[in-house]
Amino acid sequence: MVETTPLTPILGARITGLDIARGVDAATMAALRAAFDRYSVLVFPDQRIDDAAQIAFSEGFGPLERTRPGAPGAGSAVVILSNIGPAGEIAAPSDKQLLNNKANRLWHHDSSFKPVPARASLLSAREIPAAGGDTEFASMRAAFAALDPAEQTALRGRVGIHDFGWSRTRVDAALMSEAERHQHPPVRQALVLEENPHGPALYLGAHARGIEGMDEAEARPLIERLMALATQPAFTYAHRWRPHDLVMWDNRAVLHRATPFATATERRHMVRTCVAGAAPTLAAA
Ligand code: OGA
Ligand code: MN
Numbered sequence: 001m002v003e004t005t006p007l008t009p010i011l012g013a014r015i016t017g018l019d020i021a022r023g024v025d026a027a028t029m030a031a032l033r034a035a036f037d038r039y040s041v042l043v044f045p046d047q048r049i050d051d052a053a054q055i056a057f058s059e060g061f062g063p064l065e066r067t068r069p070g071a072p073g074a075g076s077a078v079v080i081l082s083n084i085g086p087a088g089e090i091a092a093p094s095d096k097q098l099l100n101n102k103a104n105r106l107w108h109h110d111s112s113f114k115p116v117p118a119r120a121s122l123l124s125a126r127e128i129p130a131a132g133g134d135t136e137f138a139s140m141r142a143a144f145a146a147l148d149p150a151e152q153t154a155l156r157g158r159v160g161i162h163d164f165g166w167s168r169t170r171v172d173a174a175l176m177s178e179a180e181r182h183q184h185p186p187v188r189q190a191l192v193l194e195e196n197p198h199g200p201a202l203y204l205g206a207h208a209r210g211i212e213g214m215d216e217a218e219a220r221p222l223i224e225r226l227m228a229l230a231t232q233p234a235f236t237y238a239h240r241w242r243p244h245d246l247v248m249w250d251n252r253a254v255l256h257r258a259t260p261f262a263t264a265t266e267r268r269h270m271v272r273t274c275v276a277g278a279a280p281t282l283a284a285a
Contacts, residue, residue, distance in 0.1 A: 002017045004035050010235055011141075015032065021050075107206060107231055113164035113186075119250070121274050122246060123272045124246045127243065132266075137238075159282065203252065205227075
């Protein structure tokens with residue numbers, strides 16, 4: 001019997017009573033998709049899965065993204081977030097890993113810089129540190145609902161500009177290659193996503209550079225105010241990982257970020273899959 005236990009009044013639910021490694025039947029998958037729309041973040045404790053089982057389960061939510069060239073796991077359907085080297089020892093991070101680690105500590109929606117950004121991300125904790133290395137989530141649906149109706153109307157239909165080169169340069173200018181910058185030109189995304197059956201969501205995050213038709217002096221404080229609204233404690237859930245947790249989140253309803261841990265002395269090994277978006281955000285808005 002699958003059980004759903006809400007984690008906060010706003011977002012997140014723990015799902016127990018299923019063994020993902022053994023496969024999930026169609027009726028249960030339908031219930032999980034409904035819970036996912038409702039809660040935005042689903043926590044599945046104690047799921048001992050390998051990459052193949054993670055991929056198979058993730059595909060129950062839709063076709064998967066291929067990992068970006070230049071990222072660990074490139075070309076496959078998994079991204080490895082790890083400080084463990086090939087010999088099984090804690091490894092000094094490469095420049096690229098350093099950049100990714102620092103960037104993950106900013107509130108973001110995964111791949112909002114792509115023309116069709118990810119719908120969902122699933123992260124499996126294979127090894128976790130004794131302290132730190134949590135993942136935090138913030139409800140962009142709660143943030144939208146908290147705005148006054150006049151502002152909601154003003155924001156609906158507007159277009160955010162998401163620029164990977166810009167956001168990476170803000171994290172560390174020296175680590176961003178010219179080639180990567182050219183690979184990801186700025187893209188237009190809906191500022192308010194209307195696709196969730198439980199209510200609209202703001203769509204911003206670290207890659208959101210500006211708002212079409214608004215100058216920078218107006219757009220930057222607006223973007224920062226809206227993100228501060230979403231990331232207030234009442235609208236967030238902080239996940240303290242246990243080994244073999246699988247956590248999935250709705251990139252079209254929540255922001256997320258990593259918290260620091262002692263990377264030189266503690267082991268952390270996570271495997272991520274991403275369910276591709278079914279349509280561009282502007283078409284879905
Ligand atoms: C991710 C991510 C945060 C973390 O996998 O997309 O941002 O805590 N992870 O590892
Ligand atoms: Mn992420």
